[in-house]
Amino acid sequence: MRRGPARCGRIPVRGGRAGLAGLAAARDLAAGGADVLVVEARDRVGGRVEQTELPDGRLVQLGGEVVGRAHTAYLALAAELGLTPVPSYVAEPGALTRATPEGVSAGDPPHWFGPGDDTCHEKVTAAFCALARTVDPHDPWSHPDATALDHAPVGDWLRAQGATPAVVRLWEIGQLALADGSYERTSLLAALRKHAAVPGPDHYDYEAWEGLRVAEGSATVALRMAAALGGRIRTGAPVRAVTVRRPGRCSVRLAGGETLTAGAVVSALPVGPLRQVSVTGVSEERLASLHRQRHALAAKFVAAYERPFWQGLGRSGLSECEGVLGSTWPQSDGILSALVPPERLGVLLGMPAPLRTRELLADIARLYGDEAYRPLATHLRMWGTDPWTQGYVTQWTPGDVTAVGPRHGTHEPPFYVCGSDQWVAGYMEGAVRTGRDTAREVLRRG
Numbered sequence: 160m161r162r163g164p165a166r167c168g169r170i171p172v173r174g175g176r177a178g179l180a181g182l183a184a185a186r187d188l189a190a191g192g193a194d195v196l197v198v199e200a201r202d203r204v205g206g207r208v209e210q211t212e213l214p215d216g217r218l219v220q221l222g223g224e225v226v227g228r229a230h231t232a233y234l235a236l237a238a239e240l241g242l243t244p245v246p247s248y249v250a251e252p253g254a255l256t257r258a259t260p261e262g263v264s265a266g267d268p269p270h271w272f273g274p275g276d277d278t279c280h281e282k283v284t285a286a287f288c289a290l291a292r293t294v295d296p297h298d299p300w301s302h303p304d305a306t307a308l309d310h311a312p313v314g315d316w317l318r319a320q321g322a323t324p325a326v327v328r329l330w331e332i333g334q335l336a337l338a339d340g341s342y343e344r345t346s347l348l349a350a351l352r353k354h355a356a357v358p359g360p361d362h363y364d365y366e367a368w369e370g371l372r373v374a375e376g377s378a379t380v381a382l383r384m385a386a387a388l389g390g391r392i393r394t395g396a397p398v399r400a401v402t403v404r405r406p407g408r409c410s411v412r413l414a415g416g417e418t419l420t421a422g423a424v425v426s427a428l429p430v431g432p433l434r435q436v437s438v439t440g441v442s443e444e445r446l447a448s449l450h451r452q453r454h455a456l457a458a459k460f461v462a463a464y465e466r467p468f469w470q471g472l473g474r475s476g477l478s479e480c481e482g483v484l485g486s487t488w489p490q491s492d493g494i495l496s497a498l499v500p501p502e503r504l505g506v507l508l509g510m511p512a513p514l515r516t517r518e519l520l521a522d523i524a525r526l527y528g529d530e531a532y533r534p535l536a537t538h539l540r541m542w543g544t545d546p547w548t549q550g551y552v553t554q555w556t557p558g559d560v561t562a563v564g565p566r567h568g569t570h571e572p573p574f575y576v577c578g579s580d581q582w583v584a585g586y587m588e589g590a591v592r593t594g595r596d597t598a599r600e601v602l603r604r605g
């Protein structure tokens with residue numbers, strides 16, 4: 160353990176937590192001359208980015224995977240680490256597949272669309288994009304109708320705009336494919352803010368959000384940062400309590416009872432686990448804001464095959480489904496990723512564990528045929544029930560944006576907060592962006 164009072168030019172900073180945000184913050188703090196120690200509950204680094212290797216050498220991403228050209232902080236970091244962005248599944252040839260109880264279809268329009276639905280979809284998409292242009296992603300609270308927009312579920316807004324049931328269903332199946340919560344339970348202001356942060360012609364621009372991936376594996380971003388930080392990371396060290404004593408005197412108590420002292424603490428925990436850490440010496444308002452944030456609970460399933468057999472059917476591997484799975488997409492050659500959205504996670508949890516893989520493969524077989532039943536390997540990662548994540552990405556239900564308020568993504572020095580939850584909509588970009596911004600702020604304040 161390293162202890163010590165603040166020294167000029169070398170600020171002891173505790174905390175971090177070795178996800179992308181904590182590692183990015185610690186890397187920049189160390190580069191700026193701070194005496195930094197990252198304390199991590201798990202026995203590995205990476206948090207929600209994690210990878211494993213198949214016997215044939217292919218890497219399998221079990222957590223965060225793709226980024227987009229709008230994710231400038233992440234791409235800049237990847238370049239600094241010598242990693243290579245390559246096109247993601249978005250560039251794959253072939254049609255998108257949609258599966259509902261009454262049918263499976265490839266390409267547009269979806270099989271449940273009838274006359275007029277296409278035009279209606281275009282109309283509400285244009286209205287959504289226009290409304291998003293009135294929202295400042297950095298300050299959605301300043302919108303004159305912030306309260307009303309925040310309390311309106313996207314589904315209600317769509318119907319009020321004249322969206323037909325078929326169009327509402329298209330928006331909903333797309334939203335469940337992303338797994339961050341049904342549009343019937345998503346704040347319109349949060350959805351508009353997300354769009355305003357990365358504008359595009361559609362209500363979710365796949366190229367801007369998901370068009371790239373790191374060729375060496377997205378978890379390699381975390382591993383490279385950790386390798387450079389070396390002994391400045393302590394794994395297997397869950398934080399139980401943080402005490403902030405001004406000016407610049409803080410302590411961090413670990414599960415084993417050990418107490419670390421520091422000039423500043425950077426918390427890079429997901430909002431669920433953070434609720435279980437006792438934080439004192441920070442304003443009630445800040446804690447209320449942090450504790451009001453929530454996560455969509457989801458699971459990720461990955462099936463690795465010898466070959467991308469869906470291509471033979473003219474399919475890209477990207478799908479939106481109304482089964483237990485909400486979506487599939489090709490992760491890399493022959494490897495199919497899939498998400499179970501929060502609305503269906505209970506179905507999966509209610510299933511005896513030995514039946515889950517077969518059930519999820521059945522969803523894939525419905526999309527792409529019986530070859531789906533013959534993977535070389537499968538991985539089911541239950542992020543929603545993982546004690547150190549307790550979720551997947553930030554979920555904004557109606558009323559949450561105003562309840563969390565403008566403290567979102569800000570600090571109360573010497574207590575600093577970063578992590579993907581502190582950006583508009585989770586994502587690895589949010590982790591890297593807020594982590595690096597936080598390091599800058601700590602160093603600026605000395």
Ligand SMILES: Cc1cc2nc3c(=O)[nH]c(=O)nc-3n(C[C@H](O)[C@H](O)[C@H](O)COP(=O)(O)OP(=O)(O)OC[C@H]3O[C@@H](n4cnc5c(N)ncnc54)[C@H](O)[C@@H]3O)c2cc1C
Nearest residue numbers: 176178179180200206207223224225398432578579587590
């Ligand atoms: C299945 C899945 C798919 C995803 N897909 C994408 C994607 O394709 N693209 C994308 O951009 N984003 C994706 N994301 C989201 C992205 O992975 C995360 O937003 C990002 O990695 C979070 O980084 P973070 O550092 O903020 O948090 P985390 O990675 O969660 O790091 C927090 C760290 O804190 C540790 N911790 C928790 N509690 C304690 C404690 N008490 N004491 C000490 N340490 C503690 C955790 O173990 C963890 O290491 C996905 C996430 C999941 C789960």
